[in-house]
Amino acid sequence: MNYWLVKSEPGTYSWDDLIRDGSTFWDGVRNFAARNHMQAMKKGDQVLYYHSGKDKGVVGVCELIREAYPDPSTDDERFVAVDLKPLRAIDPPVSLTAIKGEPSLAQIMLVRQGRLSVMPLEKAEFDTILALSQKS
DNA sequence: GCCAACGTTGGC
């Protein structure tokens, strides 16, 4: 079991859209580092869903239901998509500020390399983020 | 809306 964090702009595809749809295919990634992470995802992996832009923060937990396959939104065979389904919302959401304020999360890629849209998490980091929701 | 960070592209 592996743990990941993916970003989305709520204006493009929000957590609420994901709940409404029941599942989604995660495509449109045009960054090789992110693509490499997507290819490493396995069915059943847990994926945190992060909103960028307004109200930045982790808003839900997803499960990977289909491993990497060619991205249907492009002819470019270098890129892949995966399918996700929502498991549960994180309520209250864990804001970026809260994550940055947690010393044990200072090294995660979300903080260190803000532009990366798909990144791996250690189980401890995953658990810490979930715990921050309970704390606030 | 601005600006900094970073990844990708293309010329040499």
Add this chain to the structure above:
DNA sequence: GCCAACGTTGGC
């Protein structure tokens, strides 16, 4: 194969 220029992302 290197490096400068450019485009995009995302926080503030």
